Amino acid sequence: MENKSIWDADLYPVSFSTLKENITTDILIIGAGISGLSCAYELLDQGAAITIVDQNAVYQGTTLRTTAKITWQHGYIYHDLIRKRGWDKARLYYEFNQSGINRIAEIVSRENIACDFRTVNGYLFALADKERENIEREAAAYDKLDIPYRRARIDPRISAYEALQAAGQANFNITKYLRRIVDILVARGVAIYENTRIVDLHGNGEAIAVTAGNKRIRAKNVIVCNHYPVYKKFNFFFTKMIPYYSYSVVAASSVVEIEDANYINTVSPSIALRFITHAGQRKLNISGASHEAYKFKQPLTEISLLKKFGKENLGVADYQYAWFAQDYATTDLLPLIGRIKDNIFVATSYNKWGMAIATAGAMMIKDLLTKNASGYTALFNPTRMAINCKFLGYNLKVVGTLLKTRSIPKRKVVKLKPDSAVILKKQGKRIGIYKDPEHKLYIVDITCPHMRCGLRFNKLARTYDCKCHGSRFTYDGKLIDGPALKDLRRIATSELHDYLE
Numbered sequence: 001m002e003n004k005s006i007w008d009a010d011l012y013p014v015s016f017s018t019l020k021e022n023i024t025t026d027i028l029i030i031g032a033g034i035s036g037l038s039c040a041y042e043l044l045d046q047g048a049a050i051t052i053v054d055q056n057a058v059y060q061g062t063t064l065r066t067t068a069k070i071t072w073q074h075g076y077i078y079h080d081l082i083r084k085r086g087w088d089k090a091r092l093y094y095e096f097n098q099s100g101i102n103r104i105a106e107i108v109s110r111e112n113i114a115c116d117f118r119t120v121n122g123y124l125f126a127l128a129d130k131e132r133e134n135i136e137r138e139a140a141a142y143d144k145l146d147i148p149y150r151r152a153r154i155d156p157r158i159s160a161y162e163a164l165q166a167a168g169q170a171n172f173n174i175t176k177y178l179r180r181i182v183d184i185l186v187a188r189g190v191a192i193y194e195n196t197r198i199v200d201l202h203g204n205g206e207a208i209a210v211t212a213g214n215k216r217i218r219a220k221n222v223i224v225c226n227h228y229p230v231y232k233k234f235n236f237f238f239t240k241m242i243p244y245y246s247y248s249v250v251a252a253s254s255v256v257e258i259e260d261a262n263y264i265n266t267v268s269p270s271i272a273l274r275f276i277t278h279a280g281q282r283k284l285n286i287s288g289a290s291h292e293a294y295k296f297k298q299p300l301t302e303i304s305l306l307k308k309f310g311k312e313n314l315g316v317a318d319y320q321y322a323w324f325a326q327d328y329a330t331t332d333l334l335p336l337i338g339r340i341k342d343n344i345f346v347a348t349s350y351n352k353w354g355m356a357i358a359t360a361g362a363m364m365i366k367d368l369l370t371k372n373a374s375g376y377t378a379l380f381n382p383t384r385m386a387i388n389c390k391f392l393g394y395n396l397k398v399v400g401t402l403l404k405t406r407s408i409p410k411r412k413v414v415k416l417k418p419d420s421a422v423i424l425k426k427q428g429k430r431i432g433i434y435k436d437p438e439h440k441l442y443i444v445d446i447t448c449p450h451m452r453c454g455l456r457f458n459k460l461a462r463t464y465d466c467k468c469h470g471s472r473f474t475y476d477g478k479l480i481d482g483p484a485l486k487d488l489r490r491i492a493t494s495e496l497h498d499y500l501e
């Protein structure tokens with residue numbers, strides 16, 4: 001089994017250069033995941049010069065680790081939305097997602113994109129008896145919101161109870177889709193820069209973004225799509241964006257005969273299912289087991305829970321891919337999309353539902369940019385503060401999490417197996433040592449540059465992760481996600497020779 005995303009096999013075939021000079025553009029998009037690329041696509045006809053920058057490479061962030069179900073059926077959500085935000089807002093959320101589904105279907109058809117796009121049923125199901133009440137509440141919410149659905153039985157190995165069937169949902173191969181979108185953007189003159197990290201952004205009058213290499217990008221408008229907005233100022237994103245970990249496995253062969261559909265149950269951590277066409281076979285993808293980063297769960301244990309479900313319920317014993325991913329959720333279940341300053345826009349925090357939301361979000365940002373109006377402005381206002389139990393709970397926990405992460409054992413002599421890591425403290429400094437399969441050592445300072453939490457090694461992704469706010473780094477210290485803006489400091493092996501065996 002390979003510890004990587006199934007979509008890894010289809011990265012963009014060429015690299016884009018790093019920005020090496022100061023430039024001026026009409027629209028700067030920061031981040032080339034589904035959010036940034038969809039925004040660029042929507043704005044193609046505006047006659048504006050568009051520039052996209054990514055600190056890594058196109059669609060290699062969370063988007064590369066998605067399970068790519070395109071749906072408005074986001075688990076057990078509409079009952080909660082009605083209760084917490086009211087009928088009208090819950091209905092708007094549904095309509096927004098429906099518009100995202102329609103838009104992806106339209107783009108796939110208009111651009112003739114071969115990306116295994118399939119229209120399928122979605123099912124919200126009860127895995128256990130205790131979930132039946134959730135199903136009933138969600139059905140009542142669908143009724144109240146006039147959302148079309150029907151009650152249906154699904155394969156009894158998945159659920160013994162009636163499920164809620166949503167017709168007209170979809171799924172696709174995210175990398176094949178975005179690969180074609182990037183081709184279109186390039187052909188239409190969009191400038192793309194990779195390995196170009198934005199470390200500062202000002203929006204007074206003309207916006208100016210500064211790269212880690214100290215180059216300046218002047219732009220009339222900036223769309224911040226870098227997962228954890230690089231534009232911080234007084235928006236307090238760290239108090240309202242909760243990092244969640246999720247896991248995914250794909251079966252080694254097509255052995256499961258159940259309806260080709262999107263499935264999800266009603267509780268968290270959830271179990272979600274879909275099929276992915278891979279090497280000519282229809283393979284089962286099981287995902288979920290989501291939890292907040294601060295829960296300190298072991299990724300390999302969570303993966304074995306997904307495999308256990310596959311084995312016990314559907315007889316799937318062999319798996320080809322297993323991967324880990326992080327996404328952000330807000331404390332009120334709604335994404336952060338819209339204007340945060342006159343000429344700066346943000347799209348993030350999709351609560352693990354970024355396909356339809358990012359696509360509809362791109363249309364929303366286009367409306368804000370071109371008409372200065374959108375029916376979703378109030379609902380998704382990125383500057384809102386939703387002070388509720390979840391907000392208080394998360395922020396109170398962060399203090400405890402920070403203290404817990406800073407406590408790292410002092411070790412004397414370290415003996416490491418290939419492809420493993422150890423974290424230790426030396427003279428007050430937190431240090432991570434990773435030995436790769438060829439026995440090469442990588443040593444980094446594992447105090448997070450964001451708020452000085454201690455990082456933990458993630459055996460599945462081979463990364464150092466911050467459990468407080470979600471900053472993540474490769475084993476050699478390169479920043480890949482989260483609010484931090486710097487790589488980890490590399491430490492020379494000679495500094496630790498008395499520790500290593």
Ligand SMILES: Cc1cc2nc3c(=O)[nH]c(=O)nc-3n(C[C@H](O)[C@H](O)[C@H](O)COP(=O)(O)OP(=O)(O)OC[C@H]3O[C@@H](n4cnc5c(N)ncnc54)[C@H](O)[C@@H]3O)c2cc1C
Binds near residue numbers: 034053
């Ligand atoms: C396991 C899992 C399964 C999921 N399944 C589904 C699903 O079935 N359906 C669904 O709708 N959603 C799903 N999601 C959610 C969805 O995948 C995400 O919400 C979505 O991919 C986020 O896309 P993004 O473009 O906002 O972020 P990203 O893909 O992370 O893109 C952000 C980009 O910004 C770049 N960047 C970061 N910082 C900087 C900086 N300072 N300067 C320049 N560039 C920067 C990064 O390198 C990255 O390329 C899932 C998520 C997970 C974790």
